Structures are given as structure tokens and as C-alpha cells.
Amino acid sequence: MxxxxxxxxxxDIFPEYRDTPIGDLLEYHDLEREFASYDSAQLLVGMCMDNRKHLNIPDNFSYIIRAGGANLRYSEFKVSFAIAIGxxxxxxxIGHSNCGMVNLASKKENFIGGLVDKAGWERSFAEEHFNQFAPLFEIGNEIDFVLSEVKRLRNRYPKITVAPMYYKVEDNKLYLITED
Known part of the structure; x- marks a missing residue:
């Protein structure tokens, strides 16, 4: 870690992010900076759908896309919209500690059983669903995945500043991730 x-x-904010919307996000959330007023979004936040995370930011400050593991691969049109139109x-x-998208294989039986018991699915359909989609959404290690996603987005949108962050559920704080 x-x-x-x-x-x-x-x-503590890296110089390349200081006095930018990324720095503002860190100041609002971690340093409890007084909220400014915004008429339009200043940045896009990609973060996990996990319910344990909540950002302390002003209204209208950010677009937020929540997807399992902060994996925006299947939300790319929304990313493009935030850039082109927004x-x-x-x-x-922003990845986070104890992410459910890590080691999905260990959750296979609970996932299948949950769809059967709670959603009324046939076991074979639930198993096929897991087998088809788990490899697409497995993120491995949270920090490594965030860094790979940042690299992918930087390549896709070269004029956009993309910052890797980590949310510790244990203390509800954001952390910058150092890059090699």
C-alpha cells in the first residue's frame, strides 16, 4: 500500500493536479474545503457502484459514473459525452478497498445461488450468466486495475487529464496513487 x-x-496533492478540478475534488473530500457554487460539471468521476462510498463534493461539480470496480470500458460512450458535450x-x-469485483471466482456459488433464490432464475441460466460476464468484470488487484484503466483512458483521450485514486472504505478518505 x-x-x-x-x-x-x-x-500533498501532486503538482500536476493542484489547482485543477482533480485537486478541488481532493480538497473538498479530504480537506473539507468550503463548497463553491457550480453551474456545470468540472470533471468526470469514475468509481465503483459499491454503496459504502460517498464523495463529499458540491452540487453540480462532477459527472459520476458508477460501475463495478470503476471499470469504465462499458461506459465509454458516457465518458465521451461528458467530454464532448459536458x-x-x-x-x-477511483478504486476502493475490499472491492467485490476482486476474485469473482470465489463468489461464483453465492452469485448463482443468489440469482436462483432471490431473482427466480434457473440455475443453468445463472451459471451461464456468471461464466459469460465474470471475466469481463473481474478487476484483479484494485490499485493495479485503476492504473491500467487510467492508462487506457489517457490513450483513448490524450487531451484529457486522468488521475488514479483510491478510496479507503475504512477511513472514508481519498488517496492519490503513485505511478511508476
């Missing part, structure tokens, strides 16, 4: 940088002062120039990709 030595790749995680806590934000305790504004100086005029955002900054993206924060």
Missing part, C-alpha cells in the same frame, strides 16, 4: 498518498494538506477536461478514476 506504499503507492497510496494520503491528502492531509493541499501540498466539456470536462479532467477525469478521476
Amino acid at each position: 506504499n503507492r497510496l498518498v494520503p491528502i492531509k494538506t493541499k501540498e 466539456n470536462v477536461k479532467h477525469i478521476a478514476i
Whole structure:
């Protein structure tokens, strides 16, 4: 976890993000900066659908796409919309501790049983569903996945600043992730 940088002062924010919407996000959430008023989104946040995470940000400050593991591969049209129509120039990709999209194979039986018991699915359909989609949504290690997703988005949108972040569920704080 030595790749995680806590934000305790504004100086902890990497210089390339300081005084940008990414820095503002970190200041609002971790440093409890007083909210400014916004008429339009300043950035796009891609984060996990996990219900344990909540960002402390002002209204209208950000587009937010929530997808399992902060995997935006299947939300790319929405990313493009935020850039082309919403005029955002900054993206924060936020993974988090204890993500359910890590080690999906260990959850296979609970997943299948849950669809059978709670949704009324036939077991064979639930198993086929898991086998078809789990490989698409498995993220491996949270930090490594965030870094790979940031790299992918930077290649796809070269004029957009994309920052890797990590949300510790244990302390409800955002951390910057150092890149090699």
C-alpha cells in the first residue's frame, strides 16, 4: 500500500493536479474545503457502484459514473459525452478497498445461488450468466486495475487529464496513487 498518498494538506496533492478540478475534488473530500457554487460539471468521476462510498463534493461539480470496480470500458460512450458535450477536461478514476469485483471466482456459488433464490432464475441460466460476464468484470488487484484503466483512458483521450485514486472504505478518505 506504499503507492497510496494520503491528502492531509493541499501540498500533498501532486503538482500536476493542484489547482485543477482533480485537486478541488481532493480538497473538498479530504480537506473539507468550503463548497463553491457550480453551474456545470468540472470533471468526470469514475468509481465503483459499491454503496459504502460517498464523495463529499458540491452540487453540480462532477459527472459520476458508477460501475463495478470503476471499470469504465462499458461506459465509454458516457465518458465521451461528458467530454464532448459536458466539456470536462479532467477525469478521476477511483478504486476502493475490499472491492467485490476482486476474485469473482470465489463468489461464483453465492452469485448463482443468489440469482436462483432471490431473482427466480434457473440455475443453468445463472451459471451461464456468471461464466459469460465474470471475466469481463473481474478487476484483479484494485490499485493495479485503476492504473491500467487510467492508462487506457489517457490513450483513448490524450487531451484529457486522468488521475488514479483510491478510496479507503475504512477511513472514508481519498488517496492519490503513485505511478511508476
